[in-house]
Amino acid sequence: MAHTPNQAPTLARKPHLHVYFEGQVVEAAQALIPVTTQAFNYGTAVFEGIRAYVSDAGVLNVFRLEDHLKRLENSARLLQLDNLPDRAEMKAILVDLLRHNQASTDSYIRPLAYKKALLPGVGFGVKLSGVSSGLVINTLPMGAYMPASGVRCAISTWRRIPDVSLPARAKITGSYANSALAMESAQRQGFDDALMLNVHGNLAESTTSNVFVVKDGCLITPPLSAHILEGITRDTVMTLARAELGLKVIERDISFSELFSVDECFLAGTGVEIVPVTQIDHYSIQAGQVGNITAKVRDLYLKTVRGQVPQYAHWLSPVIH
CATH class of the missing domain: 3.20.10.10 (D-amino Acid Aminotransferase, subunit A, domain 2)
Known part of the structure; x- marks a missing residue:
């Protein structure tokens, strides 16, 4: 008898309205990139998946944020993603975005640093140096989505x-x-x-x-x-x-x-x-x-x-x- 994959809990997820994009908080619909973006064409981007949980006292806490941002820095260094905010600034941007979105439930945060476009005078093709960098952060409500039964x-x-x-x-x-x-x-x-x-x-x-x-x-x-x-x-x-x-x-x-x-x-x-x-x-x-x-x-x-x-x-x- 054929088995079907376990169904994860179905949760209503209304996306948060705003994202951090290229140095400012904008409406999610305005965060657009050109089809020629290097990361879109070649997969040259790095990201983190971070969770925030509501405590018994009703406070939303981001879990192990410092460690996630440290790993993001290390990943970005490998792909020569430059000119990104330092860790303290990145932390402030991320927490401020959650506030801006009035996040009050368990949430998921995804910062993504990516290769944008070839700098003037740089020849066509896939490469790391000679390419500008960008940063986008989006958040959304997210509870448990895997079945506790296994x-x-x-x-x-x-x-x-x-x-x-x-x-x-x-x-x-x-x-x-x-x-x-x-x-x-x-x-x-x-x-x-x-x-x-x-x-x-x-x-x-x-x-x-x-x-x-x-x-x-x-x-x-x-x-x-x-x-x-x-x-x-x-x-x-x-x-x-x-x-x-x-x-x-x-x-x-x-x-x-x-x-x-x-x-x-x-x-x-x-x-x-x-x-x-x-x-x-x-x-x-x-x-x-x-x-x-x-x-x-x-x-x-x-x-x-x-x-x-x-x-x-x-x-x-x-x-x-």
Whole structure:
């Protein structure tokens, strides 16, 4: 019997009305780029996906903003995206945009730095130097969109692009064609997402998130050398698991065949948050139920992002209206 992908919760999302575009806040409909824009033609842009959560006190807090902006800077440096606001200014712009949009619910923020146009005297073609840079930031309401009951993942035949071909640590827009191909293939087979192997045949990531497995009570995740994104949610999970749950956390290679003997598995990313994996290809995990350690990690993560774990209050940047 054919399976259909799990349906995520359907949420009404009325887009925020304003974006930051080329140095000013404008109505979203006015934020337009020419069809000749270099990033549009060649995928030469970098971005961040950032979440903001409403606390029990009703305050909207951006989660780990400093870390996201640091990673954006590193990604921009790789593509020689120059003349961007410094970190303090970027933070102020982003928080001010949320205020301008009167954001009062859980929200998603996407800053995107991109290559604009060839400078005068620069020859035609794809390049990094001699090209001007631009910045746009948009925000929108966003709650949880992945099912808490878990997802089913195929192991993709599409391999993760190796770091020596396209830097895995940078969130480069063009690299996401790799993820789109893997996701399309998985969903056409009736799965919800795909686990992607690297060129060495070991686990890398899912299409848009890092992966953790549980074996014998230990939390295991691929190392950065496995051609993966240095995920901020990944770091959050490892920190919380060690310090608050007392778990042993191991970063090591996970082979293809080992995936069929894990006790638990979950995905971790800013967008998906923490989502259990209940099946990998034909292999059913925990009889299709959410594992105990996965449930504990997910619960602790969701409490942390909402400011319910005081020792991690430094991860929260409040948006004061």
